[in-house]
Amino acid sequence: MFRRSTFILLSAFAVFACNQVNEKETSEAENNKKQIIKDKSTQCITSAEVVAAQQQWGAGIVKIGKVFNDGGDYKQAAKAHIESLYGYDLGMVLFKPTLASEDQFRETFDAALSYFVGGNETYAEDKGFAIAPYTKVRWENSGIYANVCDMAIAMGNYYFTTKSGKEIKVEYTFGYVKDKNGKLRIVAHKSALPYNPG
Structure with a gap:
């Protein structure tokens, strides 16, 4: 029982951590995209x-x-x-x-x-x-x-x-x-x- 609970807990933590990483990567990608658009707009003639x-x-x-x-x-x-x-x-x-x-x-x-x-x-x-x-x-x-x-x-x-x-x-x-x-x-x-x- 302990082993199964530990496994479920570790699995839940892994999913949570993975989601946090994905959210961070998505946020960074969006920020980079916004920066590229901003940089491009400053170059428009x-x-x-x-x-x-x-x-x-x-x-x-x-x-x-x-x-x-x-x-x-x-x-x-x-x-x-x-x-x-x-x-x-x-x-x-x-x-x-x-x-x-x-x-x-x-x-x-x-x-x-x-x-x-x-x-x-x-x-x-x-x-x-x-x-x-x-x-x-x-x-x-x-x-x-x-x-x-x-x-x-x-x-x-x-x-x-x-x-x-x-x-x-x-x-x-x-x-x-x-x-x-x-x-x-x-x-x-x-x-x-x-x-x-x-």
């Missing part, structure tokens, strides 16, 4: 973040031109612009700039730098887009595909104001991802002058 990144890009282009006009280190300003806003350190960047016809695609940091400031013999066509210079960049989004966490895409026209006050209209498509610090970085950039049937 919003339209507001895209608009802010666009403003930073435009301000960077204007700054490079101003540093150039002031006789400063405009190449360093351009390097900082690319390092801060483009994802060359993250992997591939698909960059097809407006005023490039011979070397149309700029897959490397140096190729992008050459486009913005010129002076690289490898890209003889580059005159330095950012040192035109421009005094203002105005964005007009046709649409922003965002709120999808991994990547956002924006398309529309941006307008570059020259020193004489003339606005130049350019079409663009930008693709953005977030780096490990949650900062938007450009991984795709295509721009072109509007089609002219003449």
Whole structure:
């Protein structure tokens, strides 16, 4: 009788302990799942973040031109612009700039730098887009595909104001991802002058 009671008691304890472990594992799994969802949601890209990144890009282009006009280190300003806003350190960047016809695609940091400031013999066509210079960049989004966490895409026209006050209209498509610090970085950039049937 004692042995049977002991066995029943031990069996009941084992079931109780097993249930406690299962509840703990379930609770931990749910917490982990919630954390993953929370972490993912903090990485989601919003339209507001895209608009802010666009403003930073435009301000960077204007700054490079101003540093150039002031006789400063405009190449360093351009390097900082690319390092801060483009994802060359993250992997591939698909960059097809407006005023490039011979070397149309700029897959490397140096190729992008050459486009913005010129002076690289490898890209003889580059005159330095950012040192035109421009005094203002105005964005007009046709649409922003965002709120999808991994990547956002924006398309529309941006307008570059020259020193004489003339606005130049350019079409663009930008693709953005977030780096490990949650900062938007450009991984795709295509721009072109509007089609002219003449």
